[in-house]
Amino acid sequence: MTQFVQATLYGLLQGGLLALVAVGFSLVWGVMNVVNLAHGAFVLGGAYVALELHDALGLDPFVSMVPAAAVLFALGYLIQRYLVNLVVNAPIFITLILTFGLEMVLENLLRVWFTPDYQSIPTGYAQDSLRLPGDIRIPYGKLIAALLAVAVTVALVYFMRRTRTGLSILATGMDRGAARLMGVKARHVYALTFGIAAAMAGAAGAAEGAVRTFSPADARSFTLFSFVVAVLGGLGNMWGALYGGLVLGVVMSWGSQLLSGTMVNAVAFALLVVLLAVRPQGIAGKAFYASRVEV
Amino acid sequence: MSTVDAPAPPRTTTVVPAVAPWWRRSAPWVLLAAGTLGGIALQTQLYTAQERVVGTVFMFVALATAWNLIGGFTGYPWFGQVGFFGLGAYVTALCMYHLHLSFWLSLVLSGLVAGLFAAFVGVPLLRLKGHYFAIATLGVAEGLREVVLNLPRATGGGGGLTIPTLGPDAPTRWLGNDGFYILFLLIAAAVVAVALAVSRSRAGYALRAVNQDEEAAAAMGINTTRTKTLAFTLAATLTGVVGSAQAFRIQAIYPDPSFDTSITELAVIMVMIGGAGTVLGPILGAIAVQYMSEWLRENYTNAHTFILGALIIVTVVLLPQGFVNYLGDAVKTRRFSLLDNVRRYRL
Numbered sequence: 289m290t291q292f293v294q295a296t297l298y299g300l301l302q303g304g305l306l307a308l309v310a311v312g313f314s315l316v317w318g319v320m321n322v323v324n325l326a327h328g329a330f331v332l333g334g335a336y337v338a339l340e341l342h343d344a345l346g347l348d349p350f351v352s353m354v355p356a357a358a359v360l361f362a363l364g365y366l367i368q369r370y371l372v373n374l375v376v377n378a379p380i381f382i383t384l385i386l387t388f389g390l391e392m393v394l395e396n397l398l399r400v401w402f403t404p405d406y407q408s409i410p411t412g413y414a415q416d417s418l419r420l421p422g423d424i425r426i427p428y429g430k431l432i433a434a435l436l437a438v439a440v441t442v443a444l445v446y447f448m449r450r451t452r453t454g455l456s457i458l459a460t461g462m463d464r465g466a467a468r469l470m471g472v473k474a475r476h477v478y479a480l481t482f483g484i485a486a487a488m489a490g491a492a493g494a495a496e497g498a499v500r501t502f503s504p505a506d507a508r509s510f511t512l513f514s515f516v517v518a519v520l521g522g523l524g525n526m527w528g529a530l531y532g533g534l535v536l537g538v539v540m541s542w543g544s545q546l547l548s549g550t551m552v553n554a555v556a557f558a559l560l561v562v563l564l565a566v567r568p569q570g571i572a573g574k575a576f577y578a579s580r581v582e583v
Numbered sequence: 584m585s586t587v588d589a590p591a592p593p594r595t596t597t598v599v600p601a602v603a604p605w606w607r608r609s610a611p612w613v614l615l616a617a618g619t620l621g622g623i624a625l626q627t628q629l630y631t632a633q634e635r636v637v638g639t640v641f642m643f644v645a646l647a648t649a650w651n652l653i654g655g656f657t658g659y660p661w662f663g664q665v666g667f668f669g670l671g672a673y674v675t676a677l678c679m680y681h682l683h684l685s686f687w688l689s690l691v692l693s694g695l696v697a698g699l700f701a702a703f704v705g706v707p708l709l710r711l712k713g714h715y716f717a718i719a720t721l722g723v724a725e726g727l728r729e730v731v732l733n734l735p736r737a738t739g740g741g742g743g744l745t746i747p748t749l750g751p752d753a754p755t756r757w758l759g760n761d762g763f764y765i766l767f768l769l770i771a772a773a774v775v776a777v778a779l780a781v782s783r784s785r786a787g788y789a790l791r792a793v794n795q796d797e798e799a800a801a802a803m804g805i806n807t808t809r810t811k812t813l814a815f816t817l818a819a820t821l822t823g824v825v826g827s828a829q830a831f832r833i834q835a836i837y838p839d840p841s842f843d844t845s846i847t848e849l850a851v852i853m854v855m856i857g858g859a860g861t862v863l864g865p866i867l868g869a870i871a872v873q874y875m876s877e878w879l880r881e882n883y884t885n886a887h888t889f890i891l892g893a894l895i896i897v898t899v900v901l902l903p904q905g906f907v908n909y910l911g912d913a914v915k916t917r918r919f920s921l922l923d924n925v926r927r928y929r930l
Contacts, residue, residue, distance in 0.1 A: 323714055371896070378903040378928035380713060381660060385855050386899045388848055392892025400885060475930055508844070512725075515718050523714075554729030557722040564719045565707040 294424050295541045301426070303537020304434030304530075305499070308492040309510055310517035311441050311529040312485030318524010319461030319481050320376060325387040328510030329394035330360055330486045334493025335409075335502050336402050342409050349409045349498035350432055353440075356494040357487040364486025369479035376478065391507060398504040408501040433495040438530065440491055444484070445526045457481050461524060516560055611779050611862065615772060622768040626761065634764045638832075640873045641767035642825060645774040646846070647853040647865035649821040652781060653814050654851065655859035658794035659709065660717040664850055666724030667697045667819040669841040671826030673731055676744045676836050679754050681737070686755035690827045697823025698816045705815040709808065721844070728842035743837035746830065755831075763832045770828055774821050778862050781817070790814055791860065849873075856898050858907030867906060903928050 313327045337359050338352035347355075367390065375382050417425035448454035459467040460477045468474050496502060517536055521528025539559065543552030602608075622641070629637060646664065654661045671693035678689040708719050731738045738744060748757035758766060781787045789810045792800035801807045830836050849872065857868025875894065879887035901921045902909050913919045 317714070323717070371900070373930045374900050374925060375903055375928050376930045379658075381654075381851070381855055381859070382899055382903045382928070384660070384717075385852055386896055388852070389892040389895035389899065392888045392895070396886065396889035396892065400889075478930065512721075515721075519715070519718055548733065551729060551733040554726045554733065557726035557729070560722045561708075561719050561726070564711055564715055564722075 290422055290424060291545065292542075293422070295545045296538060297424065297426060298430070299538035299541030300534055301430040301434040301537070302541060303534035304438045305430075305492065305495060305533075306513055306517055306537055307441050307530045307533030308437035308488060308495065310514040310521075310533055311444060311526055312488035312492075313511075313514035314518035314521065314524055314529045315444075315488075315526065316482055316485045317518055319457060320372075320478055321380065322372060322376065322383045323380070323387070323515075324482075324485070325384060325511055326391040326394055326507075327485070327489055327514050328507035328512075329391050329398070330364065330489035331493040331496065331510045332398055332502060332504060332507050333363070333394065334360055334490030335497035336398060336493075337490065338494035338497045339402070339407060339409050348411060349494050350436060352497075353436065353491040353494040356490040358490075360490030360493075361483040361487035365479045365483035367486075368482030369475065372482065373475055373478060391511070395504050395507050398507075402504065404503055404505065406501040406503045409497045411498055427499070429499045433499050437492065437495055440488065441526065441530050444488065448526065453480065457484075516556065519560065519564065608783075612776075615775055615779065619768060619772040622772075623765070626764055629764075631760050634760050636877055638760075638764045638767045639877075640870055641764075641771040642829060643849065643853060643869040643873045644771040644866050645767070645825045646822060646850045647857070647869040648771075648774045648778045648862070649818045649825070650847075650850040651854045651859060651862075651865045652778060652790075652818040652821075653811075655854050655861070655865070656781070656787060656790040656794060657811060657814055658859075659811070659815075660713065660851075661720050661815075661818070662717040662844075662847055662851070663720030663722070663724035664818075664822055665842055665844060665846040666720070666727045667701060667822040668826035668829070668846060669724070669731065669838070670700060670727060671697050671823030672830035672836050672841045673738060673744075674823070675827040675830045676746050677737060679746045679831075680744055683752075683754045686831050689831075690824060693827035694820045694824040697826070698820035701819030702812060702816045705812045705819075706808070709811045709815060721847075724842060724844070724847070728838050731842070732838045738838070741838060743835055745835045748831075748834055757834070758831070763828075766828055767832075770825060774825075775862065775866065777817070777821065778865075781814075782862050786810060786813065794860070849876075852895060855905055856895070856902070858905030858909070861905075861907045861911075864905050864907040900925060 309331055312330075313324060316322050316324050316327075334353075334356035337356040338347075338349040341347040341352045341355060342349060371390075372383065372386060375386055411429065413428045415427065415429065417427045418431065419425055448458060456467065456472045456477055457480065459470070460472055460474055460481075464474055467477075493502075513536070517529055517532040519532075520535055521530070521532030536556065540552055540556060543555050547555065622637075625637070626634065646668070650661060650664050653659050674693040674696045675686070675689040678684040678692055679686060684692070704723055708716065708723070711719055732740055734740070735742070747753045748755070781790070789800065789805045789807075792803065792805055793807050793810060797807055826841070830841070850869075853868035853872045854865045855868070856872060857866065858864025876887070876891055879890050883890060901924060903924070904912070909924065
């Protein structure tokens with residue numbers, strides 16, 4: 289029983305962080321119909337910004353979430369404005385391949401600058417655990433990371449719904465032509481969307497850096513998890529990303545208790561395929577073609 | 584005495600079906616035969632290491648052409664090709680290791696198993712569209728890898744399997760570098776021949792119709808589910824055969840390299856850069872990308888993925904429809920400007 293509760297809690301914490309990793313991916317997909325295969329590289333970019341700030345200034349990785357987000361926002365804005373916007377109307381393959389090329393470039397840069405070794409950002413407290421009755425332990429690092437991640441995700445949802453900028457992003461995602469007629473500058477809004485997504489990835493990366501080791505080779509798996517979370521939650525649906533992240537985290541955590549080795553991944557993918565076949569709009573969302581962006 | 588003129592008799596025109604002259608119809612086949620003979624002739628000029636590199640180019644020609652059947656003609660973003668490649672590789676390894684079947688029988692079995700599996704999963708998967716199809720097929724490929732990884736008794740798990748190729752245990756002797764060069768050349772030629780046959784057939788036009796507008800195609804009487812599933816099964820069968828040959832060539836196979844997603848990604852890039860939905864495009868794309876990648880790996884070891892990624896980005900921005908399609912349009916419309924090309928898809 290203790291083990292079950294422990295696994296569930298771990299899964300929820302892991303899932304909260306996964307939600308922040310994936311929310312930007314889901315946003316870009318929902319608003320621009322672009323699957324950003326470089327998303328995982330952005331996450332790692334955030335982790336390395338936090339690592340550099342820690343080595344240079346001794347900054348805590350959770351504090352570094354802010355500068356990491358800022359750096360990645362600038363990078364994302366420029367990439368969308370001057371690169372992805374050039375082919376954004378092309379068939380989906382084209383944007384897929386473009387972002388794949390981008391991922392190759394970014395991963396190679398990370399490998400050259402930071403070596404391919406696994407690194408971590410040490411903190412004084414992340415390895416200590418909070419002890420709950422019943423011999424359940426929660427590491428502080430994972431707890432803080434998950435809470436911050438959920439808070440940032442929720443803040444993003446409110447930003448999207450309550451501010452002029454957020455609403456113009458949603459409007460562009462729903463009907464770009466109509467939004468442009470209303471005076472929305474689509475090029476700028478797309479770049480802003482991509483920038484925000486990259487910023488979320490950067491913040492998530494800094495938090496990931498505090499709780500685990502990372503290397504440039506992890507870019508793929510971050511992208512893949514974002515993919516799964518975005519599909520589970522329904523595209524462009526940011527609450528959905530939160531549910532999707534939590535569900536995935538808990539399922540994987542339970543699975544690793546019950547199944548040997550990495551069989552849990554096979555179960556996760558089987559679940560995904562079945563879910564797609566039965567309910568392509570995700571577990572939380574409405575049909576995405578009815579209203580592409582559900583925030 | 585009628586004042587009304589009798590209606591003019593209808594002019595009889597015999598409708599001649601537009602059939603290209605025989606030399607244009609047979610030109611692709613002649614080119615294919617010439618290319619195959621050229622490949623055999625090229626072998627005499629290569630030393631062993633080069634033979635291996637060119638053999639890999641042939642492998643990617645076959646993979647890209649097979650991918651093009653469903654990804655190019657039908658427009659379904661198939662991101663799980665490597666699943667069938669790995670399936671073919673493991674079926675061959677298991678048949679040769681456990682059952683001591685000959686390689687040639689295993690090759691056929693690999694194709695059959697990959698095709699049957701594709702027909703089985705294809706029916707539900709091909710109901711999905713766009714990115715959903717992409718991620719579902721990716722999920723199938725990753726799932727297969729995990730299954731192989733977690734059945735250590737049969738597949739050796741992460742430790743891999745080594746196909747016996749020498750000595751009395753070997754069901755079929757290893758073919759040698761020369762043998763594998765010819766084998767991959769013939770497989771590539773066979774896959775291209777299948778693509779040529781499909782391209783000009785009724786089924787090929789049905790696939791293109793599905794790509795342009797699936798509902799309209801269904802309304803015209805095309806059984807879209809059957810057409811898509813057939814194309815998917817065919818592509819998977821060919822991919823399984825390629826995987827089988829590759830497994831025998833490298834002998835020691837492991838789950839991660841056999842189900843490496845970058846194999847799918849390379850095939851997609853080759854098709855897209857060459858020109859999706861054409862027969863020539865994937866061939867040119869495979870040769871160009873694989874040659875470039877090999878050359879960069881040799882000359883710029885540290886930065887080769889950086890340069891390759893940058894080249895992919897530039898090519899995709901300048902030639903979003905692929906080289907062969909661009910050339911076809913440009914010759915027809917006499918507009919060769921690449922900038923016009925960029926303007927077409929930008930925001």
